[in-house]
Amino acid sequence: MFGNYLDGEFGNGGGVGWRLKRKFYWPDAHNDIVWRIMKRAKRGTRVVYIPGNHDEMFRQFTGLNFxxxxxxxxxxxxxxxxxxxMVLHGDEFDAVMLSHRWLAFVGDALYHFMMGVNHWVNAVRRKLDLPYWSLSKMAKHKVKNAVEFIGKYEEVVARAAGERGVDGVVCGHIHTAEHRMFTxxxxxxxYWNDGDWVEGCNALVEHADGRMEILHWPEEVARREERMRQADSAIAEAA
Incomplete structure (x- = not known):
């Protein structure tokens, strides 16, 4: 998710569309997200929804307004x-998605397995008062082929941006938050990648002066809690 742009699967959320093809899957949390987004749109905020490969069934409605x-x-x-x-989902530049779609489905199944494991790992970490930790992020940085794929993907996307005469590109798809410059x-x-909101807990924001920043929500929460502790301490000392 970047600014008022929703990037596929509700901000790279994790395959809702593909899961709906297999069986009905729509928890209450999804209703809450849709309601909040539509509420902002009705209050005048411009919201642009860019479907990704997991919710590609909505691409047939491109150009419409709901x-x-x-x-x-x-x-x-x-x-x-x-x-x-240029803001887009990014699967258009994924060779696996274009040439070996079956492999993408296998990868999706493995990703959801890791998501399940990651949930239980972090449940234990919370009980031990340890910070959030991403299993899939660690795996991507450890596996050589994954690192090489990500690097090539980033270069291809940035090259496409240059060919289209824009200064840069914002995408998601590979669930790896990153900022790089290419020539x-x-x-x-x-090149900006907003990562994903569900497992990586990332978001890309633009500040009022045009400066852009990738946020990692667990770190943001920790910083806010630290500021609150400092404020409470200052109040206690003043009293």
């Missing part, structure tokens, strides 16, 4: 400091 939410395959965003960014044919292109 409850104030625009459905697009891609969008262009002008930052406060004058940069023009292709003398043109510099900025």
């Amino acid at each position: 409850g104030g939410i625009e459905i697009r395959r891609a969008a262009f965003h002008d930052t406060a400091d004058g940069r023009r960014l 292709h044919d003398g043109k510099r292109a900025e």
